[in-house]
Structures are given as structure tokens and as C-alpha cells.
Amino acid sequence: MPSETVIPHTEYEITAIRAQGAGGQNINKVSNAVHLRFDVRASASLDEDHKARLLQLHDHRITRDGVVVIKAQQHRSLEMNREEAVRRxxxxxxxxxxxxxxxxxxxxxxxxxxxxxxxxxxxxxxKAMRGKVLD
Structure with a gap:
């Protein structure tokens, strides 16, 4: 399996959500954070060995159903968060x-x-020297 496996954008789903934390007035109006969901078992771009190794990872981002969930909210723009999620x-x-x-x-x-x-x-x-002292 080549190390530069490409996952087509049709295999993962990206949804915009509101970011957590401080952000001023804009945070309550704009959905800049991103949730990326990728179903490992349904992927056609990964072979079976690759899928098995991915599912065996003890990573909190992989659910029991075999779905990778990545949340990106580091950047202020939606596009940069989307690119960050895909990169991860x-x-x-x-x-x-x-x-x-x-x-x-x-x-x-x-x-x-x-x-x-x-x-x-x-x-x-x-330990042998710890015994009773006999005179």
C-alpha cells in the first residue's frame, strides 16, 4: 500500500458547526468549526488490511461503529478549518x-x-544480615 493514500472527498462528510470557547460577538452568529465524518468500513479507497489497522487504533476519534470523527475549530475561517480537518x-x-x-x-x-x-x-x-544478633 503506498504511503500517499488519497481519500476522495465523496467518502467523507463535512458539516459546519459553531465553535466552542471565547470569540466575542461573532461566535454566536457564525458556524466556523468543522465536523468531518469518515466511515472506515464503507471506504473504497482503503484496502482491507489498511482498514483493519485503522480500526485497531486506540484513538478517541474513531467510534465503535468505525467512523472517524474529526473536529477542527482552530482557525477563524471555515475553509481553513475544513483544510485542517482533511489534513488530520x-x-x-x-x-x-x-x-x-x-x-x-x-x-x-x-x-x-x-x-x-x-x-x-x-x-x-x-536480608540475611537483618536477623537477630546473637552474643
């Missing part, structure tokens, strides 16, 4: 584009085993 969606999809490398199990080195045993024996001696 592409960034999220790009983050799982390449499958993770399989972990090859390794064994502890001889030196690390010896240091561990040495530490255990030192601790054992400290």
Missing part, C-alpha cells in the same frame, strides 16, 4: 499505511543474566 484525516490514515514490523523475540545476554544474579545475591545478603 490524511495524517491519521497515513500513520497506519505501513504494517508494523514483526517482533523477533530475543534472549537476555550473558552479562545481563550475571548482573541480575549478582544483584539477587547482594539483596539476599542484606
Amino acid at each position: 484525516l490524511h495524517e491519521l490514515v497515513r500513520s497506519v499505511a505501513t504494517p508494523p514490523r514483526a517482533r523477533r523475540p530475543t534472549r537476555p545476554t550473558f552479562g545481563s543474566r550475571m548482573r541480575r544474579l549478582e544483584g539477587k545475591s547482594q539483596r539476599s545478603q542484606v
Whole structure:
């Protein structure tokens, strides 16, 4: 799967909402924030492996139904917030584009085993010295 996966604009839905927080008189009249919704399972531009890796992410933006919800309200203009939301969606999809490398199990080195045993024996001696003192 190439890392520059392009998601067509027909696969996600963008709605304008009112932004939260302070903003003066204009905040109550203008809907400048953006909600982007992208259904991962219904996407035709992603292959099945890519979809599975995306759905396995433990990301708060992905619902249990497999819908990515991105809210962008950083900018004052609707267009800039729309571009920001689409950029974040592409960034999220790009983050799982390449499958993770399989972990090859390794064994502890001889030196690390010896240091561990040495530490255990030192601790054992400290605890043995805590007994009753006999005269």
C-alpha cells in the first residue's frame, strides 16, 4: 500500500458547526468549526488490511461503529478549518499505511543474566544480615 493514500472527498462528510470557547460577538452568529465524518468500513479507497489497522487504533476519534470523527475549530475561517480537518484525516490514515514490523523475540545476554544474579545475591545478603544478633 503506498504511503500517499488519497481519500476522495465523496467518502467523507463535512458539516459546519459553531465553535466552542471565547470569540466575542461573532461566535454566536457564525458556524466556523468543522465536523468531518469518515466511515472506515464503507471506504473504497482503503484496502482491507489498511482498514483493519485503522480500526485497531486506540484513538478517541474513531467510534465503535468505525467512523472517524474529526473536529477542527482552530482557525477563524471555515475553509481553513475544513483544510485542517482533511489534513488530520490524511495524517491519521497515513500513520497506519505501513504494517508494523514483526517482533523477533530475543534472549537476555550473558552479562545481563550475571548482573541480575549478582544483584539477587547482594539483596539476599542484606536480608540475611537483618536477623537477630546473637552474643
